[in-house]
Amino acid sequence: MTATAGLIGGIVWSMKALGSLEQQRVDENTIEMLLESSSTRHAKNRSSSLNTIHNSIISSPPLGEPNNPILRVALLSQSPPRQVDLTGQASCINSNGNIIQEYNLQKIITRRHSNLVTCHSGQSGTVVVNQRPYSETIYFLNRGAGWIVINQLSLENYVASVVGAEMPSHWNHEALKAQAVAARSYALVHLVRPADSDFNLGDTTRWQVYAGLKSRNASTSAATKATKGLVLSFKGGLVESLYASTSQIAAEAHSHLGASMSQHGAQELAMKGLKFNEILDHYYIGSSLARLKANGL
Numbered sequence: 001m002t003a004t005a006g007l008i009g010g011i012v013w014s015m016k017a018l019g020s021l022e023q024q025r026v027d028e029n030t031i032e033m034l035l036e037s038s039s040t041r042h043a044k045n046r047s048s049s050l051n052t053i054h055n056s057i058i059s060s061p062p063l064g065e066p067n068n069p070i071l072r073v074a075l076l077s078q079s080p081p082r083q084v085d086l087t088g089q090a091s092c093i094n095s096n097g098n099i100i101q102e103y104n105l106q107k108i109i110t111r112r113h114s115n116l117v118t119c120h121s122g123q124s125g126t127v128v129v130n131q132r133p134y135s136e137t138i139y140f141l142n143r144g145a146g147w148i149v150i151n152q153l154s155l156e157n158y159v160a161s162v163v164g165a166e167m168p169s170h171w172n173h174e175a176l177k178a179q180a181v182a183a184r185s186y187a188l189v190h191l192v193r194p195a196d197s198d199f200n201l202g203d204t205t206r207w208q209v210y211a212g213l214k215s216r217n218a219s220t221s222a223a224t225k226a227t228k229g230l231v232l233s234f235k236g237g238l239v240e241s242l243y244a245s246t247s248q249i250a251a252e253a254h255s256h257l258g259a260s261m262s263q264h265g266a267q268e269l270a271m272k273g274l275k276f277n278e279i280l281d282h283y284y285i286g287s288s289l290a291r292l293k294a295n296g297l
Contacts, residue, residue: 089122164215
């Protein structure tokens with residue numbers, strides 16, 4: 001970053017299937033991404049300019065589990081799709097619900113007219129876009145202005161991939177855990193405030209880098225699992241946890257926006273023995289760790 005479940009139940013497979021995130025779209029007055037009332041560490045009594053979104057209760061939750069909601073990530077780095085391959089149990093259907101054979105899929109995505117193709121990876125398959133594998137649900141969407149690819153997946157799987165794309169996976173486990181919390185908080189802000197009517201955020205450095213299964217491995221998955229549901233909170237709000245490679249870049253890119261973590265700095269602090277919460281406290285002054293509610297109540 002240099003700057004700032006599959007659909008549940010039955011679904012109508014049409015251009016409206018992707019919808020406009022109405023079931024996921026929430027704003028400052030309608031956010032269901034509720035945090036537990038008690039944080040896992042206390043905020044220090046210091047001033048902060050953290051960019052936060054404040055929360056209130058609504059009746060209908062976003063798609064997915066309460067503490068592991070569904071995100072839609074636009075694969076802008078892979079759009080337009082040039083080559084699509086299916087492995088394992090992966091399969092695709094058109095807007096009428098008819099199965100699309102793999103040899104026909106390539107023909108469809110070369111056409112210019114509006115269309116929607118939905119692919120599911122299945123439990124052991126992948127949808128490979130431009131030689132990069134993805135899991136869960138992939139939408140190939142053309143609203144008349146060209147094809148874009150959107151990966152719909154669970155928050156925790158997304159975070160495990162972002163950690164590996166944004167930070168070397170061989171780095172200290174505490175640094176990876178700090179990155180996981182920062183990535184999760186940033187993603188949730190875009191669940192609250194989606195970038196587009198069709199997706200929550202993109203996969204490039206404009207948001208945070210997401211590389212699908214390519215950057216997800218045992219180390220990044222372990223860091224994500226160890227911090228599952230943990231986000232940064234400030235005065236009851238959700239922190240848009242900005243970060244960059246070094247302190248200099250973080251200051252140049254984000255000083256006007258608020259607190260920002262240096263990834264190399266996080267690694268240095270971890271090598272000195274600091275735990276992930278201490279690393280986060282060092283950079284996001286005044287914030288506290290909060291946990292997403294597991295029961296959504």
